[in-house]
Amino acid sequence: MNLRLLVQTLRWNRARLLPVMVVSFGWGMLMPVIYVAFGDAFKGLVDSGVIPAELMNFGSGSLFTLPGALTLGLQHPMTIAFVGVFAVGSTVAAIAGERERGTLEVLLARPLSRRTIYLTVAAAAVILISLVIIALLAGQVTGVAVQGLSDELDLVQVPLVFLNGLLMWGAFAAFGLAASVTFDRHSPALGVTMAYLLVNYFLEILGSLWRDVDWTQQYSLFHHFQPGNILTGTVDPFDFGLLAAAIVVPVAYALIVFPRRDLAAPS
């Protein structure tokens, strides 16, 4: 890893990082408010049979419990948009974007191995994703405190939620970086990574709304991000292991493929 490259990569992202963190914090604060304001009302609707219980679930989250509400916030499309700025946007641009702009030329002219470049941009992605997740969780913890619900939240479990979230978004980031080292242009790398993310999300949502095909959720990385279970003290090591494997495979691929690739002159 190269410290100077890491610092510069983070600098190039700082203009996006600050607003994304602020918005993420605000979004995190909102979920406990919604839970307090509408949780009982939604539960009443479900209990009355007017609305099927499935429609009150979203992925692994719901508004019926505080952990469920927090999970809902962490799996909501808004959250995907916030974290995706770095887990997808920055990672696919890290190599393919530089290559498309032609700036990879001057970078590779320095005494940096391609593995060093890859590991440095991967480290930058981990830092950026971590900061956004921390902002989300900090917002949620603050919201819980503001709503007077601190006794319903086991703060000791929050670091595990962070780790679980980092592993899941790290898996998408690793996939994005693998796509980035594979393609010469930014667009196909972005397209493939977005497709990967959307298919995972679709499988998770499909299974949660249509219980007959709930087996599809097992094939979604989102299903192995379980903040609700963790906050209630049910930690499944399999989820962590599977997400770690989903990181290792694309990282190994990139570390093998990138140094071996021919990098012809940019057209």
Next chain:
Amino acid sequence: MEDQQPAAVIHTTGLTKHYGSVHALVDLSLDVRPGEIFGFLGPNGSGKSTMIRTLLGFLHPTGGSARVLGLDIVDDSVEIRRRTGYLPGGIALYDSLSGAAALDYLNDLQGTPAVRREELCERLQMPPSVLRRKVRDYSRGMRQKIGVIQALQHDPELAILDEPTEGLDPLMQQAFYSLMDDLRDQGRTTFFSSHVLPEVERICDRVAIIRSGHLMALHNVDDLLARRKRKVSLRWRGIAPELSSIPGLADVETDGDRMTATLLGDVSGFVRAIASPSLVDLTIEPARLEEAFLEYYAGDDASEEVRG
């Protein structure tokens, strides 16, 4: 073929690069000697950039081998780039950085003090006021100057420059040529890719000509020029000079008191032979590398002629 020289800064043996069925480099063997400016000539698509990118480890050779600064291009690529300065053709820079910040950043990554930056900025007329501006606001020529500076600011043992004068105005081209001369005087080696023949002629010691990935010729520039035919024309008053015995003179055409011909070889012998009171006017056009270059590209066969 040249004798293998262990001290060569660049030494390739049968270097070959194929992209599927496209043969970008074919069995290319050459040496670049310490302290020389080595011109690498060829039209677009001839394999010049492929050669450079293979030497720097951007591309992996299909066959053959090469050493740069005594280091293997496959196993020691990082160390080669530590001791080398590279200017890519049509360089792209980080638009959001100022010129100074871009140079700082690239030099930090190089990890070697930028001992020549001040001198280079002065000679290429990039004062601090210009360096403070964002790269995105630079003209093409200014970007090229930043490219030259980033390649040379750490005073590399070997500079690999791909079309270095592209976009430079004539004044800056002269400044660049002068810079190259000084680098040579200081014992630095330059591998210089270009299709601008007059500049290769102006600054290079030796030149390799490449076509379709094949090395067509490798010559001292002076030797190459000495072997070119020059156009001569002369005018006299009274008795025509005797030209038939002058060696190297051909294609003689006489029109009254004027004569045109081509001259191959020694000019001084020709001048001595025609010197007479009847001579009124004499024009000898300088030999141009361009003619040699075009000669190598005139035929279809890739027959090799390589000389040291």
